Amino acid sequence: MIEFLKQPWPWYIAGPLIGLTVPALLILGNKTLGVSSSLRHICAACIPSKIPFFSYDWKKEVWNLFFVAGIILGGFIVASFFSDPDPVVIHPALAAELQQYGITNHQSLLPEQLFNWHQLLTVKGFFFMVFGGFLVGFGTRYAGGCTSGHAIMGLSNLQLPSLIATICFMIGGFIMANLILPFILRL
Amino acid sequence: METDTDFEVRSLDTFYTGQAKKETLFSYLKYLIMGILFGIILVKSEVISWYRIQEMFRLQSFHMYGVIGSAVLTGMISVWLIKKFNIKTIDGEKIELPPKKFNKGQIYGGLIFGFGWAITGACPGPLFAQIGAGFSVIIVTLLSAIAGTWFYGLVREKLPH
Numbered sequence: 001m002i003e004f005l006k007q008p009w010p011w012y013i014a015g016p017l018i019g020l021t022v023p024a025l026l027i028l029g030n031k032t033l034g035v036s037s038s039l040r041h042i043c044a045a046c047i048p049s050k051i052p053f054f055s056y057d058w059k060k061e062v063w064n065l066f067f068v069a070g071i072i073l074g075g076f077i078v079a080s081f082f083s084d085p086d087p088v089v090i091h092p093a094l095a096a097e098l099q100q101y102g103i104t105n106h107q108s109l110l111p112e113q114l115f116n117w118h119q120l121l122t123v124k125g126f127f128f129m130v131f132g133g134f135l136v137g138f139g140t141r142y143a144g145g146c147t148s149g150h151a152i153m154g155l156s157n158l159q160l161p162s163l164i165a166t167i168c169f170m171i172g173g174f175i176m177a178n179l180i181l182p183f184i185l186r187l
Numbered sequence: 188m189e190t191d192t193d194f195e196v197r198s199l200d201t202f203y204t205g206q207a208k209k210e211t212l213f214s215y216l217k218y219l220i221m222g223i224l225f226g227i228i229l230v231k232s233e234v235i236s237w238y239r240i241q242e243m244f245r246l247q248s249f250h251m252y253g254v255i256g257s258a259v260l261t262g263m264i265s266v267w268l269i270k271k272f273n274i275k276t277i278d279g280e281k282i283e284l285p286p287k288k289f290n291k292g293q294i295y296g297g298l299i300f301g302f303g304w305a306i307t308g309a310c311p312g313p314l315f316a317q318i319g320a321g322f323s324v325i326i327v328t329l330l331s332a333i334a335g336t337w338f339y340g341l342v343r344e345k346l347p348h
Contacts, residue, residue: 090242
């Protein structure tokens, strides 16, 4: 059993389980799945700065912070008890492309040559870890949701705005990954 | 309060009449447990992997499309069943699903988030899971995402919606 759990789970097991989070949260307490809103609640709780957008009673939304605390714990549990000991299997074309940029260590789920504390002080590291994170926080709130709130929850409820948002997520990702990242990775 | 363009903060939704039962610290534990399960799935399915996101945007792997597609399909069927059979919450409350209104933020914000998703290889859920899984430097990325959200709140009235 543990051996089975240690392997990466296939999409047809993980996808439906992620989808079941939607009815589970609705039935447990009328909550709609959405992770990025937690970032807004953190702002409202810690740095509201009299900005109208953060002036609301975040305590009424605190379930969402319990949910993301759980996500952190879930990651910790996997890393502690049933993480995959083998290097990540990646597509040969991606491996070849990354090799040009000197990224050759595929031991863990994130390329450690790109995401580490020393890289933070380089232009490339700043771009990937700081600038990228800023765009995620800014963009998700501007769009009113992220992959969970729009792509999964919104599409499950057949919301056209969520479909538009999801299509834009994908367009943005395609442009960045194919047209812009190659130049940044070369730095 | 200004016009609502963010439909993820339930207590600000005017249509929402719920919140019949007051939550207690103990009742919040169920959301913690749901989060733990969600986090475990995100890590084990490698959705939190930068490589999987790069493969998705380079059309090199079906994996992410399979995960998101089957998650949406499962969610759609579940929501349909909830509506069809008028399923209530465990406290007997009517399940209410917030309708979303279109605004241009879904396009501009969506594109900006797409850029960030491809760079960091993570959407917000995976950022939390990566930190838990031991990638400590992602704390910086998460703080930066919080800063991005805060900056949006600061300039939101000047942005097209």
